[in-house]
Amino acid sequence: MNHELIDRYVYAVTRSLPLKDREEVAREIESLISDMLEERCGAITPTDKDIRVVLAELGTPQEVVMQYSGEQNQALISGTYFLYYKRILKIVLPIVAVAIPFAVMLGFIFDGLPADPSEMFSTIFSGLIGGTIGGIIQAFAIITLVFAILERKQVVLDEDGELLMDLPTIPKVEEQIGPWEPILGILLSVLATTVFLLLPQLIGFWFGDQIGWIPVFATTVIRSLWLPIAIWLVCGIFKEAVKLIEGRYSMRVAFAILGANLVTFACALLVLLNQNILNPEFSLHIKAFLISEGLLVGSGGNFIADLLVQVNIVLLALLAFAMIIETVTAFVKALRSSTTIAQIE
């Protein structure tokens, strides 16, 4: 009798099973095969062919393992875990895809770039593309690992009862926040911050052929203020991320916007009220331009002209205005939605 074939079959099944079950299952299957052979051959010694027929009847080792593994533990992440897994991935991956290029850019600012243009281009290209793809893969791997552990340990994410109590109210159309609005918001803030930090010379005025393009801000001063600018960006991303997760205007979103805007405004004060933030050349040329146009009449003459000279203050005011509108709107929408809930109850 070819014991080796049976031994190999049993080994193929048991090696995929938990350690504690292996010995017992091996004995069971050996006993079963022996019974099946006896049924088939009676007192005659089974041939190789008999063994093959019996093993084929029993099924492939993979089929047997599937049966022994049962319905649980068939998937790495299943059921409720998979729902949460998808939701988290949808939120985290776009943020990573935006945040990493920004971090890489910051790295270029502080570590400098090679002077040779082609070398510089390849450094930027490989840093951005490689860093972003690597970051996305890492985030994906970490989230997958965390959920695989949750699944394996069968950690309870939602008590059935709580789930019913937590049923969200259906937001009205005007209270809903589509996913694109926050994602676009994050993209724009990252883009704006990158330009502001990396290429502030792009923000400027054209003063005619003789003078040319004059940047508004002093590049070195702006770069020395990178920390408040970075916090400013983080606040912007935080605000949009909360909107993305909630998917509607709620009190939570409103307070997140209020808090983020307060911190943002503090950072904006630090940056824009810095005495040296403006390019001195710009102040000079804009004054000369205004005088030549007859707009600047003495000190404190024309209001608009004064504003143009202090473009940083104008920016600060515009920013404050936009943030106040945004915050108030968020609270009004959140309050409106919560009063309709109260009325229903």
Add this chain to the structure above:
Amino acid sequence: MGKDELVSGFILELRRGTVVLAVLARLKSPTYGYQLIKELADTGIAIEANTLYPLLRRLESQGLLESSWNTDGAKPRKYYVTTDLGNEVLKELRKHWKEVSTSMNDMLGTNVT
């Protein structure tokens, strides 16, 4: 998916639910796996060894069956028998089965030849 596949899928689902009932009822007296397969086959319930053996282990881990190796015979065999808990569960299931089969027969009886 063809009709035959659909039908065999549904039959599999129907059988999966009833096989536990059959096993618990059959194992009132100690029996080993292969003998159980033959006994069930004799009563018209076909179940494959690779389905039954894992099922027996599962029912044992749920406390419905208990097992012991008998090494007295020519070769060692694992005998399974229904526990007290298994018998209580069987009682409930049997009651439920009678209700379901009565109402299903009522419903299907006039239409199915």
